[in-house]
Amino acid sequence: MWKYLAFGFSTLLAVPLLLLWGFIGFLLRQSLVLCGLISVAVVLTLTITVQLNEHLTLFDFPVVLAFTFAGVSLIPKKLVYEAPIFALFLAYAIVRRVYLTVENSNEKLYANWIAVLSCIGLLWGIICALKLWVSASLEKLTKIEDSLYKSHIMSEYKMLKVAGLGTVHIPYCGEVRDESRLPPLNLVLIHGYAAGNAFWATNLQEFAKCYNVYAVEWIGVGRSDRPNPSFSTYEDADRFFVDAIEGWRKEIQLDRFVLAGHSMGGIFVTHYALNYPQHVEQLILISPAAVGPAPKYDKPSSVLFQIIGFGWRSGLTPMSLVRFAGPFGRYLVHWVLETRMSWLPDTSVLKTGILNSSIVAEYMYHNWALKRSGEVAMNTHLLPV
Incomplete structure (x- = not known):
């Protein structure tokens, strides 16, 4: 009983303060x-x-x-x-x-x-x-992303924007091929949720030894255009992302390519391959998330889960919390990354220092705190379990 009374009292005290904080943030943005x-x-x-x-x-x-x-x-x-x-x-x-x-x-x-x-x-x-309340900017995001590539890519690369999608192109840099051999395959990489092209930084050089590499960001994420999301169903959201990838393919003029998707990006590349199989040389799923129909489950009745479920249905995302935190959003992202790092194996590039965690946290902050857009795919494609 006392636990519920304390929770109720805390809620009554916190709600007006949170509303005031949100109103201030609204004014200052x-x-x-x-x-x-x-x-x-x-x-x-x-x-x-x-x-x-x-x-x-x-x-x-x-x-x-x-x-x-x-x-x-x-x-x-x-x-x-x-x-x-x-x-x-x-x-x-x-x-x-x-x-x-x-x-x-x-x-x-x-x-x-x-x-x-x-x-x-x-x-x-x-x-x-x-932008003193939320200091994220596309210019800073681009500069940080470029610094990560400069630290890990020794060969030539280009940061592009193709059909509205942030793109990094690393031409094939492997063994010299004579004219009798087929040209190297094209590899298209699609990142996971809450990420961007910079998360491939330590991999791109090695990939380019075997492929002509393109890393592509979802629409509404990273350096890509951030239109206002207008979808509410799984099918509409899926079409939103898959059609953007096809628009990118047409503009970059690739006919056949190896398509790889990590985590939630695995959903989009799978559906792309189903819709446009004539363009996919090979499909690679890297730790894919939510591939297949949604599982049936009994919703827990706890108050915490009900609050999370309400936020999920309302379209809230981790990025919403970062923007709501205002000037404290940067520290929240650093804390999230540090917590996430504690779950990683000791061989992780973040734990070994191969990838500078402070720079990655800054990249995440600018990626997350910019205009709300493609992040809402979480609310259509995943479940709060």
Whole structure:
């Protein structure tokens, strides 16, 4: 009984705090344009109200604020550039208010609110522009991914984007073949859930000694395009990913290739092979997940499982938690990787240090915290068991 009472009390205490945290995160993840429009509209509305009620003219505030937002949108999104702009606007607001002649308390109150809201609006826009709440970016993801390849691939490679899918091409670098021998086979690699092309970094060089290698990211993951997911069924989701792979094949102009999928990528390559068998030279499944029909099972009745099941049905993913954590998301990903490493054998490339775990954690953070998209395949293709 006491256990349930404690759980109920903790829930009552935690829910409003979590809602507040989520609301703050929602506000601080908006676009600079939206912040500017809302801020200028609020200040302009208040300025018009002052003009009508008190005949006090303060229209320079929304005008200067609008021009300041325009300036912020044009300069590089770095604190060293944004901070001086905010400081200048703050100085303007203080000087304008100090030297403003007002006749009554209502005018003072209105003038104070206009000055304060102008500064708050600009600060809000700058925080959103700098992505201080969730600092993930495609540029940083690409840079980290490239650094991992540079550490482990000695031959030539290219980081591409083909048909909207992040692609790494490592040409065949094995023994020189004479014209009497067939050219090397093409190998297409599809990664697993919560991963990306960089997870193949330590394997690509060896693969290229035997194949012409392409590592391809799911749509909505890594460097690939991240469209808004609109599917809700297994079949629609499967079509979403499989059709993206076929679009990639057409654009890269491969007719036949060896297709390999790891973990959840094994689902997509299996279905691709079933739909387009004429293009698959050989199918390789590496530790595949969820291949075959979903098993029947009795759902546990525990409160924890019910909460997990609700989140699963609502489309929540591990990446949702990282984004929700805001500035703590990076530390959450590092903790997840460290926990996962404790389950790995001592021969793992992460435990031996062949693959730098800190760099991998940073790659995971930027991959996970970017826009929600292909990750929702977990909710259609897996079960919370």
